[in-house]
Amino acid sequence: xxxxxxxxxxxxxxxxxxxxxxxxxxxxxxxxxxxxxxxxxxxxxxxxxxxxxxxxxxxxxxxxxxxxxxxxxxxxxxxxxxxxxxxxxxxxxxxxxxxxxxxxxxxxxxxxxxxxxxxxxxxxxxxxxxxxxxxxxxxxxxxxxxxxxxxxxxxxxxxxxxxxxxxxxxxxxxxxxxxxxxxxxxxxxxxxxxxxxxxxxxxxxxxxxxxxxxxxxxxxxxxxxxxxxxxxxxxxxxxxxxxxxxxxxxxxxxxxxxxxxxxxxxxxxxxxxxxxxxxxxxxxxxxxxxxxxxxxxxxxxxxxxxxxxxxxxxxxxxxxxxxxxxxxxxxxxxxxxxxxxxxxxxxxxxxxxxxxxxxxxxxxxxxxxxxxxxxxxxxxxxxxxxxxxxxxxxxxxxxxxxxxxxxxxxxxxxxxxxxxx
Ligand code: F0G
Numbered sequence: 001x002x003x004x005x006x007x008x009x010x011x012x013x014x015x016x017x018x019x020x021x022x023x024x025x026x027x028x029x030x031x032x033x034x035x036x037x038x039x040x041x042x043x044x045x046x047x048x049x050x051x052x053x054x055x056x057x058x059x060x061x062x063x064x065x066x067x068x069x070x071x072x073x074x075x076x077x078x079x080x081x082x083x084x085x086x087x088x089x090x091x092x093x094x095x096x097x098x099x100x101x102x103x104x105x106x107x108x109x110x111x112x113x114x115x116x117x118x119x120x121x122x123x124x125x126x127x128x129x130x131x132x133x134x135x136x137x138x139x140x141x142x143x144x145x146x147x148x149x150x151x152x153x154x155x156x157x158x159x160x161x162x163x164x165x166x167x168x169x170x171x172x173x174x175x176x177x178x179x180x181x182x183x184x185x186x187x188x189x190x191x192x193x194x195x196x197x198x199x200x201x202x203x204x205x206x207x208x209x210x211x212x213x214x215x216x217x218x219x220x221x222x223x224x225x226x227x228x229x230x231x232x233x234x235x236x237x238x239x240x241x242x243x244x245x246x247x248x249x250x251x252x253x254x255x256x257x258x259x260x261x262x263x264x265x266x267x268x269x270x271x272x273x274x275x276x277x278x279x280x281x282x283x284x285x286x287x288x289x290x291x292x293x294x295x296x297x298x299x300x301x302x303x304x305x306x307x308x309x310x311x312x313x314x315x316x317x318x319x320x321x322x323x324x325x326x327x328x329x330x331x332x333x334x335x336x337x338x339x340x341x342x343x344x345x346x347x348x349x350x351x352x353x354x355x356x357x358x359x360x361x362x363x364x365x366x367x368x369x370x371x372x373x374x375x376x377x378x379x380x381x382x383x384x385x386x387x388x389x390x391x392x393x394x395x396x397x398x399x400x401x402x403x404x405x406x407x408x409x410x411x412x413x414x415x416x417x418x419x420x421x
Contacts, residue, residue: 008262014030014051020049022044022045023044024039024044029046037196037199047255048212048215048216053070054265056265063078063083064076064080064082065082067219070216070219070220071217072213072216073121077123079116081120082116086105089101089103089346089351090349092345098375098377100378102380104221104228107354107389111173112141114382123146123152125213126153126155127153134146135195135198135204135205137194137195138160139309139310141170144173144177147173157178157180158180158204160194161174162187165307168390170389187312208246215252223260236270238379240379240380240381241275241367242381243306243356244276244277246315247314249384254319254324272327273327275331276329276363277331277359280304280334282303283333284298284317285317286332286333295317296321299313304336304339305336307390334362342360343394352394353386353387357385
C-alpha cells in the first residue's frame with residue numbers, strides 16, 4: 001500500500017510546517033536536519049508534506065516563486081524560472097481534430113528545459129543543509145540546469161553523463177557553467193546507480209529527481225498550466241500530455257493535483273488526466289501501465305533519438321504510476337518517425353523543441369488515432385526542452401542548406417533551378 005494521502009496534522013519532526021513522508025511505509029522525517037533521499041527504514045521514496053496547503057488566492061508574483069505558498073521556502077537560487085508560454089497551435093489542433101490544444105513550452109526556461117524549476121528549489125535546499133558539492137546523473141538537461149544553478153549558488157558541481165549519448169547543446173551548457181563532467185561508460189541508469197552510491201557515501205549532494213525537493217519546484221508547471229488555461233479558456237484542461245523518462249515530472253504533476261484537491265482548490269471532476277509518452281525503444285512505464293503492474297521492469301537496453309528520455313529504470317514510478325491511473329490517464333509509446341514528425345509539426349508553427357519534447361504531441365496523435373482521446377477534449381501538451389538543446393537532431397529533421405554562388409545572379413539562377421528550401 002502506498003502512502004500518497006495528504007494528512008495535514010504536522011508531526012513533531014516538522015520544521016515550519018514542513019516534513020518528509022515515506023510513500024512506501026508512511027514513516028515521517030524532519031526535512032532539513034539530515035541529508036536523506038529515501039526512507040531510513042525501508043528505502044522507499046520520500047515526499048515533502050505541508051501542514052498548510054494553499055489555494056489560488058495564496059499565490060502572487062510570477063514564475064516558480066509565485067507558488068512559494070506551496071513550496072518549502074519563500075525564495076530560492078533563481079535565474080529566474082517559470083512563467084513559460086502556453087502556445088496556440090491552430091493547425092495542429094485542427095489536424096488532430098481537438099476542441100482545444102495548447103503547448104506549454106518549458107524550453108523557454110533559463111537553461112532551456114523544465115529542470116530549472118526543480119533546481120531553483122533543490123539548490124536552495126542544498127544551501128539550507130550546507131553541502132559543498134552538488135551532483136547528478138543526467139541525459140543532459142538536468143546537468144545543464146544543475147551546472148547553471150550550482151554556478152549561481154557558488155557550489156562545486158559534478159555531473160555524470162552517459163558517454164556519447166548526450167546532445168551537444170546540453171554538454172556545452174554544463175561545460176561553460178563550469179561543472180566537472182564525467183562521461184560514464186554506460187547508460188543513464190548506470191550513471192544514476194553510481195551517483196546514488198556517491199551520495200550515500202556523503203561525497204555529493206544528489207540533485208536528481210529522487211531528491212524530493214526538486215519535484216516540489218516542478219509542481220509549479222502544473223500550477224501554471226491550470227492558472228493560464230483557466231484564465232484564457234475559462235476552464236481547466238481535460239488532459240495534460242507529457243514525455244516520461246525517470247517519471248519525476250509525472251510524479252510532480254500528480255503531487256500538484258493531489259495538493260490542489262486536498263486544499264479544495266480543484267474539484268474532483270476538474271482534475272486533468274495525466275498522460276505519459278515514451279519512445280518505443282525506452283518504454284518501461286508504458287509496459288507497466290499496459291500490464292496493470294504496480295512496479296516497472298528495468299529495461300537493460302534502451303535506444304531512441306529522444307536521448308533525453310533514453311531511460312530504462314524510471315525511479316519515480318511508485319509516485320507516477322498511481323498518478324496516471326488515478327487521474328484517468330494512460331501511457332503510450334511512440335516510434336522514432338512519429339517523434340520527428342511531431343518535432344517538425346511543432347516547428348512548423350514556430351515552436352522549436354527537442355525530440356523528447358515532441359513525444360507529447362506524437363503520443364497525443366496516436367491516442368487520437370486510437371480513439372482514446374476524444375475530439376471534444378481540451379488538451380495541454382508539455383514540451384520539456386528547447387530545439388537548440390539538440391542541434392544535430394534539429395538539422396537532421398529540418399531542411400538542407402543549399403550551397404549557392406556569391407552573386408545575386410547566381411542565387412536567382414539557383415531559385416530558377418527549383419532549388420527549393
Ligand atoms: N523531456 C526532457 C527534455 C528531459 O530532459 C527529460 C528528462 C524528460 C522529458 C523526462 O522527464 O525524467 O521527469 O520523466 N531528463 C533527465 C535529465 C533524465 O537528465 O535531463 P522525467
